[in-house]
Amino acid sequence: MKKIAFIMTALLIFASSAYAGSPSNVRSNCGCGLGYILFKDSKNPGILIQIFAATTNGTFGNQTFGISSGTLGCGQPSSFAKVDKMNKFVAENMDNLAVDIAAGQGETLDALAEIAEVAPAKRPQLYSALQKNFDKIYFQDNVNNQTVVSDVSGIIEKN
Incomplete structure (x- = not known):
């Protein structure tokens, strides 16, 4: 007891x-x-x-x-949100983005740089790098948006 x-x-x-x-x-x-x-x-x-x-x-x-x-008191990681937005944007603008990357300029490329939060001062250098790597980004006719975003993100990180 x-x-x-x-x-x-x-x-x-x-x-x-x-x-x-x-x-x-x-x-x-x-x-x-x-x-x-x-x-x-x-x-x-x-x-x-x-x-x-x-x-x-x-x-x-x-x-x-x-x-x-980004719910239940959690903050969504900015990189996750950024990549998600880029995936949606690229999926909706694949052809126009390809044309702008090949030209090294354009509204679609400007919008992508804005979504990727690239500083305006760094954009000309980025656009040039994307243009030089066009064949690596669009290496086949039926490339998907995730592959494009992955390749573009890699180039953004280097610049």
Whole structure:
């Protein structure tokens, strides 16, 4: 009986100290996701609340979705968002972009540079590099937009 009373007392002390622990930022310890959304407004986010938040995130496996979509308290990585926008733009403008890259100038190329967040001062050098690499970017007639974006992104990184 003494053993049970001791264990119950120890659990009660641990639970109360875990809950009443010093306030901290739930997100910094548990990350974004459903657990963060559910427990972010807790008045006293001690260790117990953080365990619930982390367990919720892990159980529902939603952090990856939150990160890639920029929801559930997650920020979408700028490079992911940029590549996603570039993929959509290139898919809708493949032919015009090919013409502009071959010419080394044009509105479609300007728009792509804007989406890729290339500084205006660096664009002439980039356009020249893209023009020189036209045959590598459009190496076949039925090249897809992801391949074009990948090749263009590689050239942007080098310039």
